[in-house]
Amino acid sequence: MAAARSGSESGTGTRQRQRERSDATVEDLLTAARALFAADGYAATSLDAVCERAGVTKGALYHHFAGKRQLFAAVYAREQLRLSDVISAAYLTAAEDPWRALYEGCRAYLEASLDPEVQRITFYDAPGALGWEAMRDLADNCREMTRRGVERAIRKGAVAPGPAEPLTSLLYGGLSDAALAVVRAEDPRTALAETLAQLRRIFDALAVRD
Known part of the structure; x- marks a missing residue:
C-alpha cells in the first residue's frame, strides 16, 4: 500500500510539474507576443520572432496555440x-x-x-x-x-x-x-x-x- 501511495504521489507530482512548465511556456509566449504585437503590429510580427523572444520552439507554440490569430486573441x-x-x-x-x-x-x-x-x-x-x-x-x-x-x-x-x-x-x-x-x-x-x-x-x- 505504501508503495502504491508513493507511486501515486510521484505521478501527481510529475503532472503538477508538467502543468507548471506548460503554464510557464504559455506565459513566456504571451509576454513575448504582447511586446512584439505592441511594437511592430500584428501583420509584421512573425511566429518565429515570438518563439525566439520567448525562448521556445515552434512546436511548443503550436502545442498551445493554433496559429498567430489565436495567439493574438489570447494577447x-x-x-x-x-x-x-x-x-x-x-x-x-x-x-x-x-x-x-x-x-x-x-x-x-x-x-x-x-x-x-x-x-x-x-x-x-x-x-x-x-x-x-x-x-x-x-x-x-x-x-x-x-x-x-x-x-x-x-x-x-x-x-x-x-x-x-x-x-x-x-x-x-x-x-x-x-x-x-x-x-x-x-x-x-x-x-x-x-x-x-x-x-x-x-x-x-x-x-x-x-
Whole structure:
C-alpha cells in the first residue's frame, strides 16, 4: 500500500510539474507576443520572432496555440483584463457614490487609450485580426463591469429607475467609439480632454439630484 501511495504521489507530482512548465511556456509566449504585437503590429510580427523572444520552439507554440490569430486573441483577451483592472481601481476611488464611481471608471478607460501599446493592440490591429464579433466576445468583461456599475447606480438611486441594459449599451458603445476617435485624432490629448468634458456633462445630466 505504501508503495502504491508513493507511486501515486510521484505521478501527481510529475503532472503538477508538467502543468507548471506548460503554464510557464504559455506565459513566456504571451509576454513575448504582447511586446512584439505592441511594437511592430500584428501583420509584421512573425511566429518565429515570438518563439525566439520567448525562448521556445515552434512546436511548443503550436502545442498551445493554433496559429498567430489565436495567439493574438489570447494577447487581446489579456489586454482587456488589464484594462478591467485599471477601470476597477478607478471605480473604487469613488465607490461610495456609484454614479461618480462609474464615471471614474469610464474616464480611466478613455485615458488608457492614450497608451501607444494599448492603441496598437486594441484599436489598430484587433478589428482586422479578430473582427468585431470576436472582439466583443473577448471584451465581455469590460462590458459586464459597465452593466454592474449601471445596475448599482440604479439600485442606489443615483440615476432614475429603469432597465440597466439600454443604458449599459449606450455607455459602453459610446465609450468604445469615443476611445477610437481619441486615438485617431490629430491631437489625442486635446481630443481626450474634450471627450471627458462631454462625458462629465452626460453623467451630470443623468444624475438624480437630492
